[in-house]
Amino acid sequence: MMQTVRPLRVGAAALAAALLVIGCSSEDSSNEPAGGDDIDAEVTTTTTLGGVLTATADVLAGQCFNQVPDPVQQPFAVFLVQCDEAHEFEAYSKTQIELGEPQPAGAPYPGSLEVANAAEAQCITGFSSFIGTSWETSEFDVQTWWPTEASWNTVNDRTIMCAVYPVRGGVTFGTARESRR
Secondary structure, three states: OOOEEOOOOOOOHHHHHHEEEEEEEOOOOOHOOOOOOOOOOOOEEEEEEEEEEEEHHOOOOOOEEEEOOOOOOOOOOOEEEEEOOOOEEEEEEEEOOOOOOOOOOOOOOOOHHHHHHHHHHHHHHHHHHHHOOOHHHHEEEEEEEEEOOHHEEEEHHEEEEEEEEEEOOOOOOOOOOOOOH
């Protein structure tokens, strides 16, 4: 599956990706040995948004997830998490692409641009019924996954997935469903 973010809000997606790895360090004097030796120990903790590594194609509507850190893998894999945990995305629709007429097995790939545009249009159309407010005024934006030419031709993939994420980047807790935000 390929993915896209609307060009007007690409900065938010970049910020969200940058926030995937958050590090902090501190000195911890409680780790001194019993002999009173004067040893400074530095403890570094790195927190990564994680979850259960899952193929993007296996994500269901209503599930929440975080991107994998490797940009090359982002179209193909995500980390599933419970929606009450910190997450970047929530899938709100998984459906067959509508290109004016049915696209049966063996139908030629219509082209990346046509597939991407149709997928984005479908996701934006379903956005307000999920969130409870218009896409233009929402605190959330849409990210879309759609079939690649290879998945279209080899496994008859016609599935698109629509997910929401915070416009300003970062994470959210709980479902965005009917949040009116």
